[in-house]
Amino acid sequence: MSGSPHDLARRLADRAEAVCRRYLSNGRREGHYWLVGDVRNTPGRSLFVRLRDSPKGPAGKWRDSATAEHGDLLDVIRESCGLVDFRDVASEARSFLTLPPSEPEPMPAGQSVASAPTGSAEAVCRLIAMTQPISGTLAETYLRNRGITALHGTSSLRFHPGCYYRPDLQAPTEIWPAMIATVTDLNRRITGAHRTWLDPNGFDAIRLGKAPIDTPRRAMGDLIGNAVRFGVPNDVMAAGEGIETVLSLRCVLPGMAMAAALSAAHLTALLFPDTLRRLYIVRDNDPAGDGARDRLIARTEAVGIEAIVLSPTLGDFNEDLRAFGIEKLRAGTRVQLAPQDVGRFLASAA
Template identity: 70%
Template sequence: MVEKSHDLARRLADHAEAVCRHYLDAGRRQGNYWQVGDVRNSPGRSMFVRLRDGPKGPAGKWTDAATGEHGDLLDVIRESLGLIDFADVVEEARRFLSLPHLEPEPTSRRHRSTSAPSGSAEAARRLFAMSQPIGGTLVETYLRHRGITALHATGNLRFHPRCYYRPDEHSPTEVWPAMIAAVTDLDGRITGAHRTWLALDGSDKAPIDTQRKAVGDLLGHAVRFGISDEVMAAGEGIETVLSVSEAMPTMAMAAALSAVHLAAILFPAALRRLYVVRDNDPAGDGARDNLIERANAAGIEAIALSPKLGDFNEDLRHLGINALRANIRVQLAPQDVARFMMQAA
């Protein structure tokens, strides 16, 4: 028998205060309400969750006075954990209530929700929208621990304090803080999102088996930093390209997230010279060669930038910013040294 969403919401409402203490632990009880900043568990006082049935409505219903958002406790679970697929919300709610696991229903009988399909571009856009700017968050702490301090063009990075994580379908749900990166096409439209789960203090990645995952349409697209014109740089990892940006803060950068995706990245119409930020491994060599071949065929000059160690973030952390700049400087076209490096020297 399919369990109706309103039945599950009602069960959660019977334990409204316990739900709030678990998923909205940044708030506190005020009389017959739980008060918190918003449904994503930010500190503050603009959102109220009813803890008991009353004349103004049933327990479990909430309203955010600052935004006008409202919903029930299933919405609290979804937003506070960053869940995208409704099936995952149901599973988490049943886990919280200690209800038995539901066997999958035939497709014709499943609950039909308005949530975006898991792994879709729309799911990626919703995940990014659930997150917050990185200033003063664990994402900023994490990047600074990686030696990255030039954060002026990082609008495509956001922070989610309690991002859903499950290594496989048989494992329990966990929540970890995460860096959320928007993957965009050449027009700036979000086509995907990349999650990097972080340690609770932001000092490193989270101590889990799979520390990074992406959803959405990735091929040809990238996480972009700055506005590209006739010169830009492209590499694999977010931390790698941001390390290069430490030396050239005004050059546009793009992180394709893997060697395969780097080789397939699409070129802006105005691009005339592309710096290929390679990782020092066989996959990086293959991505470099394929991308240079594609760029040359499109009439774009392509120049490889090679690190001294495994990648440019290793160079930044272990050799320092001055050594990083010196290494990049000798690999640039002379006109780009004057344009992109003199102000960073």
């Protein structure tokens, strides 16, 4: 069937270099690959498209070494052209391939051609492939409004201008902007994604910039043992529950690798790097946080890793940052660090 996603992707792969020259025109060919900055045709070299079949994989597949995103040439067309609906992507692909327009085919109710099982690896990768870096977006504004200004090394955070949201299976689909966080394993392989839907009308003291919906945060994919990661850990790292909590602490410990496990339950199951010798447990000040702290301490002791608990004054470190400011957060963190880590990781006052 010439109109199926698989067939279109195969036909595009047969003409991979021509596709790249059209849709990734800011890149160039090097050997059997096309190099460019990203799937949205930004100049650079971090994304490579395989132009010929090889033992490493088929032609037409691409991977971004900076973000670990990957996909096929249909994704390239969608992102470089700014398309959302798969029908538009397919139409553009058929036009490039000079194929006749396809006849609409009946589909099961509620299913689209490009649908993937909810929470599947394919669904996760398709979601992330439709995002962009947070710089200059509502996601960056959301974090800065929460007092988080240290945004170096946050390539795991992305922005989606129109992410689908359904309150339940019977409710109609809504569209809201969202901050998308990539969940990865210890080898930086993407295993899941976390969505924080945002209010396009701005920040308020109640929702703190999150969209006015019942569940503005949802995760998908394989989360157990994995996390949203900031920095590359060596012998020392910190781990906590929420993204905003971990990023708040990172404002005063900018050189320390950190991981957000997204919930107390997932924090207790976090996998440790082989090189880890000391873990800072970023505790939330509630019963679930206490339970996660105790179970993590037991796990670290069992494998010979030193555990040190970092506790907020209020509910979490983002509350502390917003209530007391960065200087008090720095002072409160300093007294909880191992002495050898103060000079190594703690940012000096401006």
